[in-house]
Amino acid sequence: MALRPVTTESAPVRWLLIGLAVAILTLFLLLPLAAVFIEAFRRGWEVFTAALTEDAAFSAIKLTLIAAAISVPLNTIFGVAAAWLITKFRFKGRALLLSLIDLPFAVSPVIAGLVFVLMFGAKGWFGPWLMEHDIRIIFALPGIILATVFVTSPFVARELIPLMESQGIDQEEAAVTLGASGLQIFRRVTIPNIKWGLLYGVLLCNARAMGEFGAVSVVSGHIRGKTNTLPLHVEVLYNEYQFSAAFACAALLALLALVTLGLKTAVEHFTGHGSKGRH
Amino acid sequence: MPKQRVIPGFGLSMGITIFWLSGIILIPLAALFLKAAGLGPGEWWNILTSPRVLAAAKLTFGASAAAAGVSMVLGLLVAWVLVRYEFPGKKVLDAMVDLPFALPTAVAGITLTQIYAPTGWLGQYLAKWGIQGAYSPTGVFIALTFIGFPFVVRTVQPVMEDLGPELEEASASLGANRWTTFRRVIFPLLVPALITGFTLAFARAIGEYGSVIFISGNLPMKTEILPLLIVAQLEQFKYEAAAVIAAGMLLVSFALLFLINLLQRRLNWQTR
Numbered sequence: 343m344a345l346r347p348v349t350t351e352s353a354p355v356r357w358l359l360i361g362l363a364v365a366i367l368t369l370f371l372l373l374p375l376a377a378v379f380i381e382a383f384r385r386g387w388e389v390f391t392a393a394l395t396e397d398a399a400f401s402a403i404k405l406t407l408i409a410a411a412i413s414v415p416l417n418t419i420f421g422v423a424a425a426w427l428i429t430k431f432r433f434k435g436r437a438l439l440l441s442l443i444d445l446p447f448a449v450s451p452v453i454a455g456l457v458f459v460l461m462f463g464a465k466g467w468f469g470p471w472l473m474e475h476d477i478r479i480i481f482a483l484p485g486i487i488l489a490t491v492f493v494t495s496p497f498v499a500r501e502l503i504p505l506m507e508s509q510g511i512d513q514e515e516a517a518v519t520l521g522a523s524g525l526q527i528f529r530r531v532t533i534p535n536i537k538w539g540l541l542y543g544v545l546l547c548n549a550r551a552m553g554e555f556g557a558v559s560v561v562s563g564h565i566r567g568k569t570n571t572l573p574l575h576v577e578v579l580y581n582e583y584q585f586s587a588a589f590a591c592a593a594l595l596a597l598l599a600l601v602t603l604g605l606k607t608a609v610e611h612f613t614g615h616g617s618k619g620r621h
Numbered sequence: 622m623p624k625q626r627v628i629p630g631f632g633l634s635m636g637i638t639i640f641w642l643s644g645i646i647l648i649p650l651a652a653l654f655l656k657a658a659g660l661g662p663g664e665w666w667n668i669l670t671s672p673r674v675l676a677a678a679k680l681t682f683g684a685s686a687a688a689a690g691v692s693m694v695l696g697l698l699v700a701w702v703l704v705r706y707e708f709p710g711k712k713v714l715d716a717m718v719d720l721p722f723a724l725p726t727a728v729a730g731i732t733l734t735q736i737y738a739p740t741g742w743l744g745q746y747l748a749k750w751g752i753q754g755a756y757s758p759t760g761v762f763i764a765l766t767f768i769g770f771p772f773v774v775r776t777v778q779p780v781m782e783d784l785g786p787e788l789e790e791a792s793a794s795l796g797a798n799r800w801t802t803f804r805r806v807i808f809p810l811l812v813p814a815l816i817t818g819f820t821l822a823f824a825r826a827i828g829e830y831g832s833v834i835f836i837s838g839n840l841p842m843k844t845e846i847l848p849l850l851i852v853a854q855l856e857q858f859k860y861e862a863a864a865v866i867a868a869g870m871l872l873v874s875f876a877l878l879f880l881i882n883l884l885q886r887r888l889n890w891q892t893r
């Protein structure tokens with residue numbers, strides 16, 4: 343009989359713990375995921391495709407894509423700039439800046455929507471002026487984008503900061519002594535080092551941007567076919583007891599989540615180590 | 622350290638970061654506190670101590686703390702099994718832990734409601750035990766645990782991976798059994814990460830909206846959470862009241878997070 347190493351548990355304990363963990367993950371994660379797809383297809387393929395191709399669903403998908411296509415690149419620029427600033431330089435107020443970057447994680451999405459209503463809504467600070475000039479921000483696309491940007495702003499920075507911190511600044515300094523310009527250093531030295539982390543940050547940012555509910559719900563006004571994003575459309579259908587249609591749209595969003603997780607796993611495979619940062 | 626900065630881009634990256642943080646986050650949040658400050662202390666007191674706000678606050682902070690606490694236990698177990706043992710399907714399960722981060726909250730909300738409703742897949746069994754899943758405070762707790770426990774797994778996992786076998790070997794050579802080694806050697810090293818995970822799960826749970834509003838049933842005084850109360854005020858165009866509740870909620874959660882941070886610093890100090 344092989345001797346058991348002193349740093350592991352006896353087989354029964356091991357299998358008991360594995361069984362418990364698998365049971366928790368199955369009940370808690372796999373069951374809900376399966377439920378989304380089962381409910382979506384409960385009344386057949388036709389009901390499923392009809393729910394996704396009707397006008398309101400189509401415009402909700404379009405709006406979701408537009409909002410993400412604008413807010414994700416903006417937050418990517420911010421995230422890269424913030425990570426560069428935090429990891430390449432030491433300056434007064436750096437710790438404060440770091441906590442400010444994280445701040446949106448501690449703010450309820452509902453409050454993220456509320457602040458823009460208070461600024462740009464009919465009774466907000468700029469409300470009368472905007473009304474005079476016939477500019478709509480709240481209950482329109484700009485408000486949805488502002489709320490999405492607020493909620494998703496930390497994702498890219500959060501993914502890049504630990505990665506760039508661990509890589510240090512030696513390579514960039516070497517490039518400077520060899521006469522490289524700032525842009526050259528960024529393109530030829532930094533980007534190749536951080537590309538996978540950057541990709542994962544963008545993916546997470548995008549998943550949250552397309553799936554954001556609370557913040558967008560407050561600023562959107564729920565105008566069907568106009569200011570409903572896909573998650574809001576799910577809510578409307580659900581509240582109208584159109585369960586199959588609601589779950590069909592939910593299945594599309596769940597698919598987005600699965601693709602995000604799949605790409606994340608692939609990224610980890612390429613880089614050879616996990617990027618188990620905070621989210 | 623040299624005074625001169627060698628790497629270029631300080632001004633540019635500082636400019637972009639400050640511009641973005643102030644424009645998108647700081648000025649809007651300041652607008653919230655200004656709006657709330659428009660009401661006097663008397664009105665603040667009246668709004669924040671109204672029975673409906675107090676009931677919602679109790680549920681929000683109570684269910685969030687309970688969910689983050691249970692997340693610590695579940696997260697520790699799951700992280701332990703994923704780091705220490707090999708079994709079929711481990712890679713898939715490891716990847717799935719991030720599902721609550723990636724799944725839109727509204728999807729989580731309607732799905733958990735469907736499962737834990739009195740006639741749902743799991744709700745019917747809970748009902749036999751006399752527990753109401755969806756449309757009760759229990760439902761709020763379930764949704765917040767779903768949202769929170771990946772935070773604990775993902776903060777504890779890297780720390781656990783970095784633990785070398787030396788300490789455990791030393792502990793075993795001194796005659797400790799596995800349970801004693803876990804309790805006296807391994808667990809104390811994981812405590813800071815566990816508290817970080819708790820804090821992240823707790824902070825996220827306090828503000829959570831999408832996954833909760835479907836499963837809670839939104840009964841005033843019973844299953845209404847603070848973020849929903851803010852939305853309710855907005856729908857009645859009571860902007861000031863909404864701002865006061867939001868400001869109060871932010872102040873309390875920042876204070877709690879600050880206290881947990883202090884506690885953690887002291888713990889880190891002790892284990893160093």
